[in-house]
Amino acid sequence: MKRLDTAQPDFRAGFASLLADRDSDTARVDGPVTEILAAVRARGDDALCEFTNRFDRADVTPATLRITPQEVETACAQVPAALLDALETAATRIESFHRAQMPSDMRYVDDAGVTLGMRWTALDSVGLYVPGGKAAYPSSVLMNAIPAHVAGVGRIAMCVPTPDGVLNPLVLAAARRAGVTEIYRVGGAQAVGAMAYGTATIAPVDRVVGPGNAYVAEAKRQVFGTVGIDSIAGPSEVVVIADGNNDPRAIALDLLAQAEHDPMAQSILITPDTDMAAKVERAVATELETLPRAEIARTSWDAHGAIITVRDLNEAADLVNTIAPEHLELMIDDPAPTFRRVRHAGAIFVGRYCPEAIGDYVGGPNHVLPTSRTARFSSGLSVFDFIKRTTFIEAQPESLRKIGPAAVSLAQAEGLDAHALSVSVRLADLDRRA
């Protein structure tokens, strides 16, 4: 864990190294992924089953790739009712937020009499990748599938690896709640390839979304263009801005909630209160003594964690804008000025009663967020990932007279004569009729 202080002369260097310390290139897996994708593209289900049986120690055939409704029901029956209730609370809130997010179409007539506008349309089909094994998070199923459903996507196909044939009941319960009925027991680059190119069993989709390991991320990068993809998730991070009026244990747990995800995760406390800084540092150490995932959390905190003391909250907001964190908590008395000053963050959790874990499950906004400083230029998953815009123009004769000549001039200047003629023959026709 790094201790930094903006008042110290070495702050800039220390802060720069904090930002850079997770920049190392991820493992290069492009070669194997290219091979897997080519095989799935060429040999479809056969290749898909071979890879699945090899990597997941499974025994699938094209006939058993799809998880049956009966299997889903059997799995869901194992989920305790209280947990199904919690899933329902989460799903309802996620649904409600994403409905509010849906944009409106636009249409207007301008001064030249031209009708202009844009229209939003849902994608026909999307493929949802869900990691298997320990990283199988039912909450992520809700966060990926519900926005697609709200956006009006007609077909949602889901791929989830089932290593050693083991189904995750809560993942299937989440899929059922989110209205996903087309589920395949495949994972890895081969699953991405199947969804992008299609096989005899799995029809191709228009866009592939969802988190995954390095192979899945590389596969998404390689199929980009054939299908759309969401952003490629890197290790995630939280910045907590906390003043002196906090329970240090609560702040420590917020930092550790990020750290327990992944040894590469990054948790940063920024505080104007040196006393709080020291208390939180001690509280982190105390919690690590009993936390079940202490090994992961400690590795993350030791290698990438930081406590930064600042002169004031404006300075804190400015640091946040350089970090562009995935998650930002504002655990301060008067959060509004800091909230306004922050420009780059995936999601902001405002006030002492809104820890980031609320947003992971039941807040409503999406928990799939831009990681590794990409909040500088990208956004969390949303209904916007499942709809696209069509712009339109409608010109009447009088409007064409007004704006057409400029188009002719520019087309001629660019040496595109058919472009120019396509406008000028219509203008000439109007002149003849006039």
Place this chain on the structure above:
Amino acid sequence: MKRLDTAQPDFRAGFASLLADRDSDTARVDGPVTEILAAVRARGDDALCEFTNRFDRADVTPATLRITPQEVETACAQVPAALLDALETAATRIESFHRAQMPSDMRYVDDAGVTLGMRWTALDSVGLYVPGGKAAYPSSVLMNAIPAHVAGVGRIAMCVPTPDGVLNPLVLAAARRAGVTEIYRVGGAQAVGAMAYGTATIAPVDRVVGPGNAYVAEAKRQVFGTVGIDSIAGPSEVVVIADGNNDPRAIALDLLAQAEHDPMAQSILITPDTDMAAKVERAVATELETLPRAEIARTSWDAHGAIITVRDLNEAADLVNTIAPEHLELMIDDPAPTFRRVRHAGAIFVGRYCPEAIGDYVGGPNHVLPTSRTARFSSGLSVFDFIKRTTFIEAQPESLRKIGPAAVSLAQAEGLDAHALSVSVRLADLDRRA
């Protein structure tokens, strides 16, 4: 050119081969691009100047990479006043449409008393790639730079190669009109690398946009993640739906306006009127006799063009949804029903007086559009490319009591105990105070 008729038994096969005929993989240039990017990343300006001098037969140094304001003024002075006026008409209309496109922030309080919302923020900086030589289109400078400007991007850097040292006056005039003052005479993968990683002379940007050749496209693919990118443009296409009440020459020119761009471009006429089909086919042949870019247009039309006769306009719209064309013209008497039925198209040009060339220059909506069937899942360039969303939640004690327990259950089920504790310690604290 293919002649297809939906009433014929071989239609499905012919239509499928029409869709597939441009699917061949683009040239593999990933090896050389990886090397160029690594060199620019490692050696900055030195590598950038070396590649520029080699590929563009130039003689630049770090000190002369940037095009000076004086050079811009000198170049602009060469542009005829009428052309500057046309540029102004285009710029004003593009600006106006993209202003109308800006979305609003959202904020509301839900039943549980939780404040929820999302906020749009502009990117700090973007890099605009502009192709050089013959493909240097001033209209593209406007279409890329103006939305960034309207979105509120603070810094817009532009890279344009100047082979043999030749500046394109109209490109510089377009940049000046669009408010772009930071312009570098570099192109290719090396320009993309410089914008993504930064050099001593060119500060890194957050997102790189703009069309380019195969090297530029591959470079954008490889820097994706370090920076954002726009979609990777493939060969473009138009579908014209025309009824019998058209001037066949106008329709032929619309088809050729697409074909004259690129031998790989695709122009498709869909008509319920077999007489019009024949007339347009003859008109295309006639125009090709005199069109300056006839060689390119003929190659495109012969290899990828098509005339499809359909039973009715509904069938036409359904074909469009499978093609998902970049551009769609509705040259029909009553366009509204067909307009409503179309789900997948980059931009729609409605009515006989709105040829697609209007949209290329002066319509207002962006002419950077999803090509090669990607309108199934993506959209044209817009202000949305230059802003991003931050979601936020603010929970009061009473709201936390309502929604917190479900978060605790789900976090425990996912084995993330610090997540669960970060909520439960706050709930316990509230209980103590109650």
